[in-house]
Amino acid sequence: MDRKKIEQVIDAHNGEASALIEILLDIQNEFHWLPGEALEMISEKLQIPLSRIQHTATFYRAFSLVPKGRHEINVCMGTACHVRGAPRVLEVVQQIVGIEPGETDAEMKFSLDTVNCLGCCAIGPVMEIDEQHLGKLVPAKTAELLKNYD
Numbered sequence: 001m002d003r004k005k006i007e008q009v010i011d012a013h014n015g016e017a018s019a020l021i022e023i024l025l026d027i028q029n030e031f032h033w034l035p036g037e038a039l040e041m042i043s044e045k046l047q048i049p050l051s052r053i054q055h056t057a058t059f060y061r062a063f064s065l066v067p068k069g070r071h072e073i074n075v076c077m078g079t080a081c082h083v084r085g086a087p088r089v090l091e092v093v094q095q096i097v098g099i100e101p102g103e104t105d106a107e108m109k110f111s112l113d114t115v116n117c118l119g120c121c122a123i124g125p126v127m128e129i130d131e132q133h134l135g136k137l138v139p140a141k142t143a144e145l146l147k148n149y150d
Contacts, residue, residue, distance in 0.1 A: 032068040069111040074128040078117040081124035092139045
């Protein structure tokens with residue numbers, strides 16, 4: 001873990017305790033997860049109890065306390081997407097990346113999750129890869145899109 005990078009993130013927010021969520025988001029974006037050592041550094045530098053930081057990190061779904069892959073895939077399983085074929089899209093994703101929802105592959109290339117809604121029901125079924133929304137998916141299109149990620 002790059003301690004210097006974590007210090008830079010904290011310093012970029014002027015070491016303000018009120019910037020805790022922003023600091024956690026920046027570290028999450030940098031490392032694809034929140035290492036325990038990073039949480040301890042934040043606690044020390046911001047004078048916030050570690051328990052409060054852990055509570056915040058576990059409360060919000062955006063944060064992960066386990067390593068995530070370079071590419072984070074979220075497949076919408078909400079009603080609109082489900083009736084338009086999201087279960088078939090999810091099957092294709094699972095076959096190609098070789099993991100189940102909630103897992104990360106051994107090469108740390110992909111993490112896969114399902115979500116209840118991505119907020120773009122009109123273009124369902126929808127999958128999000130690295131915060132890019134991909135809609136009107138069918139199994140063949142899904143397979144083709146996944147080939148673009150290394």
